[in-house]
Amino acid sequence: MSTILKVKNLRKEFGGVVAVDDNTFSVQQGERLGIIGPNGAGKTTTFNMIAGYYKPTAGTIEYEGKRISGLKPHRISRMGIGRTFQIVRAFGELSVFDHVLTGVLAHELHFRPTPEQIEKAEQILELTKLNPFRDTLVKNLTIASQRRIELATALATKPRLLLLDELMAGLTFVEIDETLEELRKINEEMGITLIVVEHVMKAIMQLCQRIIVLNYGRIIAEGTPQEVANNKTVIEAYLGEEEKYA
């Protein structure tokens, strides 16, 4: 297995606040990695640095052996890193089909979408089960559906690495199970490496092979779901509050 992403001494400060504190970790090709941690731990900030939205204060990010820290988001997307946002972002005035097609076109712009590109958009609608909403305007759909559309549009850009920020927030248990199955498919059948930030603990424990725990911007633990769940520091820092009241 080769390394797809290498993060070295990554740091981000906002004014005086250290949001991400000298973190080093790497991600293997084909892996499903989870990142967890309490609110404000620095998960989204880490994603924003990998995807090029924030410039790191210090440290480097390497993707497929090339340094990407400092590149613009669209360049990073073109290199094969897709993402979804914690706060849903969507092209509200587009139909679901056009939304996904825009993702297909974004990397390979033709004056008119080619038949292959239309076919590709159809396939993704099929895969993400968005077919019934095909012609609905995205703005008229629920937040949960818009999240799926964001995922579908990210898939349309043919990423090799996907960063998913709280994709399952606000979903019902049934929807979470469906999403988990879908993510496994994306990972195993399409060969896309996943980094997943999630507060839904059950979901991340089921999905991920390895979990990194952040607290106050620092990695405080790393290991299999089992190891992390039994880690004393994690229980103290992260689950501790619940224990107190238990």
Next chain:
Amino acid sequence: MEKTTLARGTSKTSLIRNGVIIAVILAVFIVIPQVTSEYVTYVVVLALIYAVLAGSYDILTGYTGPLTFCHGAFYGIGAYTSALLTLRAGFSFWLALPVSGITVFLFAALIGYPALRLRGHYFAVTTFFFGHFIYLVILNSVKLTSGPMGLRGIKAPESILGLNFSTLQGSYYLIFVFSIIIVVLLYLLVKSGIGRVFVSIRENEELAEAIGINTSFYKVLAFSIGAGVAGLMGSLFAHFFRLLHPTTFAWMTSEMVVIMALVGGLGTLIGPIIGAGIVTLILELMRFAPELRFIIWTVALIAVLVIEPRGLMGLIRRVKGGEK
């Protein structure tokens, strides 16, 4: 299966219907200079120029998002560039026309590249002052532009293929045909993949970046295309009226373009074009009361925006019973 056949059926009848509508409109425009007075012909030329200005304005503000208030300045730069190239540098109109368009396109790219880094209101306000700045430059570069005295003696387009453009009718048809070509090109642009990219930036710039769209590049492109078209129309205007005055390109003109686009409905292309026609017509009809003209007009505009902020096209959609 059934749904697609149905969709195809409707699109075929609507295709025929649209074809008929377009044919009728074209026929009306073709007979106008034959059957109406010179005055009406002049007004229609002005309406055509404004229609293309408003349509090109829609490329950035309607389709891509950022609001600008300087379209009149690009129109003016095109007009003066073309006039000066023919007057001072011996260019023929047929060379000065594309050169003015390209000059304004490049100039807008130069301005747009730094300015479009500003977000929202800051960019809009910058364009407002830029527009005013250009007006002041035209007004005060007396040696070059004759300033407030106006630039006179501009040549009519040279005749080609035996067609004479120095008559009112000749230049009418020139502007008419040219406007149609530009509108068709703009239509193809907004329906193309590039048009989809523009819309994605308008809808959500951060998501557009996340899927790999170079949003700064496409914003500058949309800005420059709109400006370039305004430059071309400026050139046509200069050689049609053959007299340029700085006030033609003052903030009122920029504002008028914004109003026309709003009245018609931003982001629809056809809306701003129709809006330009309506506004020009109303302003001409109200010439009987010059003092009241702008008061009535302003009140009417506010009423339109309160009733339907998406303009005429929004109103049509609502009447057709689509969405609220």
